[in-house]
Amino acid sequence: MSLKKRHFYGFGLPYVETEDLSGKLIVVEGTDGVGRSTQIDDLKKWLEVKGFGVVTTGWTRSPLMGKAIDEAKSGHTLNVNTFSLLYAADFADRLEHEIIPALRSGFIVLADRYIYTAFARSAVRGANRHWIRKVFGFALNPDAVFYMRIGVEDLIPRVINSQTLQKRYWEELSGEGMDYWESGMDMRLGGDFYDSFVEYQKRILKEFDKMTKEFGFQTIDASKNFEEINRDLKQGILGILEDE
Numbered sequence: 001m002s003l004k005k006r007h008f009y010g011f012g013l014p015y016v017e018t019e020d021l022s023g024k025l026i027v028v029e030g031t032d033g034v035g036r037s038t039q040i041d042d043l044k045k046w047l048e049v050k051g052f053g054v055v056t057t058g059w060t061r062s063p064l065m066g067k068a069i070d071e072a073k074s075g076h077t078l079n080v081n082t083f084s085l086l087y088a089a090d091f092a093d094r095l096e097h098e099i100i101p102a103l104r105s106g107f108i109v110l111a112d113r114y115i116y117t118a119f120a121r122s123a124v125r126g127a128n129r130h131w132i133r134k135v136f137g138f139a140l141n142p143d144a145v146f147y148m149r150i151g152v153e154d155l156i157p158r159v160i161n162s163q164t165l166q167k168r169y170w171e172e173l174s175g176e177g178m179d180y181w182e183s184g185m186d187m188r189l190g191g192d193f194y195d196s197f198v199e200y201q202k203r204i205l206k207e208f209d210k211m212t213k214e215f216g217f218q219t220i221d222a223s224k225n226f227e228e229i230n231r232d233l234k235q236g237i238l239g240i241l242e243d244e
Contacts, residue, residue, distance in 0.1 A: 009115065010137020016100060018140070023103035025140060026237060027114040030148030031204050032182040033159035034222050039148070039233055040110050046234065047108055052241075055102040057094050058112035065090035078186070080125040087118045088135050095139065103140075108241075115139045116215065120207035124200070125187060144240045146233055147212060148222035152201050159197075 007018070028036045028043075037058070044054045060069045069086050078086070102109050115136040122132040150158075180186070183193045184200025212219060220232050 009139040021103040023107045025109045025142040027111045027142045027145040034148045053107040055107045056110045062090040062093040064093040080127045084122045124203040145217045147217035148220050150222040154223040
């Protein structure tokens, strides 16, 4: 992979040189339950068979901040600014200690979510869009962002893993089968987990759709089956790797 000057999204990290980052940073974005992680696991194996070194990274997986975020979220009392800043701290740690070293070594970095998840989650909770973008101004611009786009009507059966389950079953599982934050329960968008989840995901999807043009997402139709989505992702990634 050839060397090229990499650019930060905003003000960047002034102490980090980006001229020698020869790897590729490929992001897979999309809302909760759309199947990103499963696809990334398969893409990693596929790329390794092709002879590439691959590193994966994901949201709130920082050794420094991951546990702290889980503990803070368990209290169900985070406000939008704290929510955003904790995510920023997690991302900064992973960027400096995982993503940049891997790129410097020529690896492909597959990111399960990136700064766009923070933008969407913060915006639907009322944060200023300009402010949250400045908070993450230290992020590197990725080589590609594949947005796994899905409608709520297709997302819900996928999340509950069955198209025959009814609202009553969701109510019985509230607190077990659904995540408090991923259902937007902190915003009280509905009378139960199901109603809140549906409304929250509608708002999240709307934010991602707005960002598609702003950030040049490559949209993948995630309503298809696994094999078709996987094929589309691989074709897109090959186009990035061949563009040297």
